[in-house]
Each structure stands twice: as C-alpha cells, then as structure tokens.
Amino acid sequence: MQQAKTACLKASIVAAGSLSSRILVGLDAKATWEELIHGSIFKGPTDGLHGKSVVIATSDQFRAAAALIELDGVARRIVLCPPDLSLEQLLYVAKTAEADVLVTDQAETAAVNHGAGRVIFCGRNVVPVKADRVSDYASAIETEWILLTSGTTGHPKLAVHTLASLAGSAWHTDPASASLVWSTFYDIRRYGGLHIFLHAALTGTSLVVSSALEPTADFLVRAGTHGVTNISGTPSHWRRALMSPLADRIAPEYIRMSGEIVDQAILNQVQAQYPHARVAHTFASTEAGVGFNVNDGLMGFPAETLTGNPLIEMKVKDGTLRIRSTRTAVRYLGEDSPALKDAEGFVDTGDTLELRNGRYYFTGRRDGTINVGGYKVHPEEVEAVINRHPVVAMSLVKAKKNPITGALVVADVVLKNSPMDCSLDPLQRDILQLCRAELAPHMVPTVINIVPMLAVGESGKLVRRA
Amino acid sequence: MDIKTEVIAQFKQVAQEHDKQLAPLTDNLALLDSGLDSLCFAIVVARLENSLGKDPFSDDEDARFPVTFGDFIRFYEHAAS
Numbered sequence A: 001m002q003q004a005k006t007a008c009l010k011a012s013i014v015a016a017g018s019l020s021s022r023i024l025v026g027l028d029a030k031a032t033w034e035e036l037i038h039g040s041i042f043k044g045p046t047d048g049l050h051g052k053s054v055v056i057a058t059s060d061q062f063r064a065a066a067a068l069i070e071l072d073g074v075a076r077r078i079v080l081c082p083p084d085l086s087l088e089q090l091l092y093v094a095k096t097a098e099a100d101v102l103v104t105d106q107a108e109t110a111a112v113n114h115g116a117g118r119v120i121f122c123g124r125n126v127v128p129v130k131a132d133r134v135s136d137y138a139s140a141i142e143t144e145w146i147l148l149t150s151g152t153t154g155h156p157k158l159a160v161h162t163l164a165s166l167a168g169s170a171w172h173t174d175p176a177s178a179s180l181v182w183s184t185f186y187d188i189r190r191y192g193g194l195h196i197f198l199h200a201a202l203t204g205t206s207l208v209v210s211s212a213l214e215p216t217a218d219f220l221v222r223a224g225t226h227g228v229t230n231i232s233g234t235p236s237h238w239r240r241a242l243m244s245p246l247a248d249r250i251a252p253e254y255i256r257m258s259g260e261i262v263d264q265a266i267l268n269q270v271q272a273q274y275p276h277a278r279v280a281h282t283f284a285s286t287e288a289g290v291g292f293n294v295n296d297g298l299m300g301f302p303a304e305t306l307t308g309n310p311l312i313e314m315k316v317k318d319g320t321l322r323i324r325s326t327r328t329a330v331r332y333l334g335e336d337s338p339a340l341k342d343a344e345g346f347v348d349t350g351d352t353l354e355l356r357n358g359r360y361y362f363t364g365r366r367d368g369t370i371n372v373g374g375y376k377v378h379p380e381e382v383e384a385v386i387n388r389h390p391v392v393a394m395s396l397v398k399a400k401k402n403p404i405t406g407a408l409v410v411a412d413v414v415l416k417n418s419p420m421d422c423s424l425d426p427l428q429r430d431i432l433q434l435c436r437a438e439l440a441p442h443m444v445p446t447v448i449n450i451v452p453m454l455a456v457g458e459s460g461k462l463v464r465r466a
Numbered sequence B: 001m002d003i004k005t006e007v008i009a010q011f012k013q014v015a016q017e018h019d020k021q022l023a024p025l026t027d028n029l030a031l032l033d034s035g036l037d038s039l040c041f042a043i044v045v046a047r048l049e050n051s052l053g054k055d056p057f058s059d060d061e062d063a064r065f066p067v068t069f070g071d072f073i074r075f076y077e078h079a080a081s
Helices: A009-016 A033-038 A061-071 A087-096 A107-111 A134-138 A163-167 A175-179 A191-203 A216-225 A235-242 A264-273 A303-307 A379-386 A424-438 B003-017 B038-052 B069-080
Strands: A023-025 A030-032 A039-042 A053-056 A077-080 A101-104 A118-128 A144-149 A157-162 A181-184 A206-209 A230-233 A254-257 A278-285 A289-294 A312-317 A320-325 A347-356 A359-365 A370-372 A375-377 A392-402 A406-415 A447-450
Touching: A009 A033, A009 A061, A009 A163, A009 A191, A023 A033, A023 A061, A030 A033, A030 A061, A033 A039, A033 A061, A033 A118, A039 A061, A053 A061, A053 A087, A061 A077, A061 A118, A061 A191, A061 A206, A087 A107, A101 A107, A144 A191, A157 A163, A163 A191, A181 A191, A191 A206, A191 A278, A216 A235, A230 A235, A235 A254, A235 A264, A235 B038, A254 A264, A264 A278, A278 A347, A289 A312, A289 A320, A303 A312, A303 A359, A312 A347, A370 A392, A370 A406, A375 A379, A379 A392, A379 A406, A379 A424, A392 B038, A406 A424, A406 B038, A424 A447, B003 B038, B003 B069
Parallel strands: A023 A206, A053 A077, A053 A101, A077 A144, A101 A118, A181 A206, A181 A230, A230 A254, A254 A278, A406 A447
Antiparallel strands: A023 A030, A039 A118, A144 A157, A278 A289, A312 A320, A320 A347, A347 A359, A370 A375, A392 A406
16 A cells, blocks of 8 residues: 655645746636745634634635645645535534634625634735744644535535545656646536646646636636646536537647546547547546546446556446545544445445446446536435425436436336326426425436336335336 | 427527526527526437437537537537438
8 A cells, every 4th residue: 555645735735846837727816836835815813723623615716725725734624615515514514524613705604603613714815924834834734634525315425535645646746747737627626626736736737727607618718828738527518618619729738537427429529629639537536536547538448447556456346346545535524424435445436337348337326326417416315305296106316318418317206196187297397396496406307207106126215227 | 390490499498497598599609608508408408309309419429519509400400311
C-alpha cells in the first residue's frame, strides 16, 4: 500500500512551484496560486480555527477553493457542501459533522440555526493577509475532508476522505505541467471536480472552474480565452457542449469523461469535434475513489484493467465492481451510517458489469439508482412520493436510456382499484403534478405507466432488475 | 405526421411543463439559447421517439449533434427518410 502523505494542501501547492504564473479562474474572480497561498478569502479574524470542524457552504467554486486551501492542515474537519444543498440538508450535515464553524458568503445560509457556533463570511476576492500565519501550518494536522453523496433517505451521506486519499498520485510535478491549463465542467465541490482541482493544484497547472450560473457557450468562450488544454466532464456535459455553436472555442489536447456510463456515441462525437485531442474516460466515485483510465477510445474497459494496477485492487463480485486502494473514502460520518467497506476493505461501487469478449461494460446500478445527467436518483425516493397518491397501490421507478442525459426516470404504477372505470390520462397527469411539487426536476418521471401488477421477490421487496 | 410540427409541439409542451421561457423557434436559433436545459432536451428526445418512432441521437453513433433548431429538425427529417 502507498504511504499516505501528510503535507497540507498549502505546503503541497508551494512544492508544486510556478506559483505566480499559475492561476485559478472563477466566473467573477481569479487569483494566482501565489495570491491564494498568501492571502485569505475570509472577512474578519480567522484565528481559532485550529482543530475545528468547518462547513464550507459558499455560493461559488472559487470561494470554496480558497477556503479549502486556507483550512486544510488547520481544521480538524472540512465539509464541502455542493451548490444544490437545501437549507434543511445543510442543517443535517452541520449536525452530523459536529460543525463548529460555518464558512459562507450568503446571509441566508448564515441565518440558519445550523448549530455551528461561529460564522465566517467570505469576500469575493482573495486579499493579502497581514498577520504571519506560518505557525498555523507549521503544525499541520491531517484534516478530514467530507464529501456529500446522495442517500436513499433524502439526507446526503457524508463520506470521509483525507487529502492523501483524494489527491492520490498527483504529487509529482511534471515540468511540462506548467504549460497546461486544466478545466472541468464539474463543480469542484463534488468528487469529479475536486479531483481536478487537486490535480491542478498539486501538479502545477492553472485551472478554470465552471459556474452553474454561466451558460455553456459563455463557459466555453472563457475556457478558450484562458487556453484550456485539459478538460473533464460527464458525457451529459459533453453532449451539451457539442450542441453549442461555440464548441470550437476550446481546442483541448486532452479530454476526460467520467461520472456516468460512457457510450461509444459520445466518445466518437467528442473525438470528431476535437480530432487532435486524446479522449479518455475514467471510472471514479466519491466512495471508491479513482479506479482506472481507459485510453483506447472504446466504451467499457479491457478485462485486464482489473489487475493492471498494483496500487488499486479491483474485482467483480456478485456482478458489481469492488475496489480496494488508498484512494477510497475511509468511512461515512454519522450514527447508524452504513459500512463503507466490506470486511476485506473493498468498496462495493454498486455498478454492475457485463463481460463480453474480454471487455467489461457497465450496465447500470445494482440498487436501481438512476443517473440522470450526473445526478443520482434513488427510485425509492420517487416511489415514496408516487405512493402517497390516494389511488396508487404501489409503484416501481426505473431508468429509461436516453441519448442526452444517459437516462431518464419512468414509473410503473399499480392502482388500488381496477383502472377500467376511469380515464387514465387525468390520473397520470395528477400523479406527475404531485411529483413535480415534491421532487427535483431530474427526479420527476417522464412517463407514468399504469400496469396491472409488479413483481415482488421472496424477500417481499420489489424486483428491481429483470 | 409532419416532423417539424411535432418537434415544435414537443418543445412547447416540455417548456411549459418545466416553466421554461421558450425563445421563438426559428431555424437559426441556437438550441442552447432556446430556453430548454439538458433535462428538457432529454425529455423532448424521449417523447419524439414515442411519437415519431425515431431516435436519431442513438441510431447513429457518429452523428454530429445538432446546434441550431433548424439542424434539429433536419436531424429528425433525415432519420425519418
């Protein structure tokens, strides 16, 4: 097993060098890594953070990045909140993480009775710090990094990482890195984006981060203006980019896809748009960490990939991919949280595989989780809403393959009484209306099928896979 | 069924269902400026598959993605011919 590094993020960025020539670019702010190292995004005093549990709930990625640099090695725990976290979920997260401090730039977030005793506000830009804070980092502690993933109950799950597990092998600065400019369609507050942020920070490149507030075309122009050479995103991100008339504003040398099942069509389409780019896809997840890269331009991956890297042990058991490495999350936070690894230390990714002619292909999720454009949908959450409708006896929510978002949600519904005596159309609309009122848009079924019955297994549970 | 009429109907229907402000659907309109997001496009494509029996996005792995509304109509017309 690889020896875990304990140097803090700030020290590691300094070690990567070229601080004044590398930049971090957000939508409305930018700074050199030098400025990020020696400055602060925080307003007011920042003392007393040593050993604290800090929740970062900022409105944008730039501020979150600056806060991460400032807090790693000082705080005991940092919790990175994704942009779509509701205030109710923030309360749950702060409580579960035993938060002492909330970092935010939003008065609305700060006003919530989140249980953290102290609020630190962020500014828009990084400003130089007068006080000598070297001592804060001289005694750097190993900070827990908490990333959120969606859970079946509606509450997010809090996966515990360390800088070492997140950064993996991204510690070796390549002199050629200085000329690279990374970017990602992902939000850096999620695993896929955070991985790129740390890669850029620790290997000595610049980074252009995206923004949910920015139209795709504008982001492509901004990324192009900064000369982005390497860029990552989900297949859905790339499908949207290819629909933009400004897709040619970037000329990347390297394109990486992850976060959803990569099909051959999107690989071919991206390669056709960017004929000079190397197009790769990666398997990674918040819990399992980075698994492997696929560089042969084909969907799926060669069977020998599973045994090709001594540092990342992989196997297929009961039809799903299992991973054991120093890159996996350590555990979930919280009482009664499920085990993240099995007794041997393997993380069950839950991703189902099929072996055909020496190549593995992803076929979906064992638990029926649906990936709609990178957003996970747990069928049980949608079923719970549908089942609340007074005429519904039971329902089964499943995926329908889609070329734009990878999948869409559809529902099979069994009614309490025979539907023969009433018109189905208004009823289907009524159920949909209930779903729209209660669920995020990507969770709302696109089709409600009224069916006579659903298969129930010996365990008494719905049969989710044929 | 007239493909253009059906495509326009689905764009309008999905925009209405998702409270999106739909731009005037001219041939030169960039799809990303239409007011629909990726989820809306996904639903439009799924519904067109039902009504027209065609999904040109999935049928041809090498097809270029349409960029304008006019491209989108032609994408379906060519697939249907």
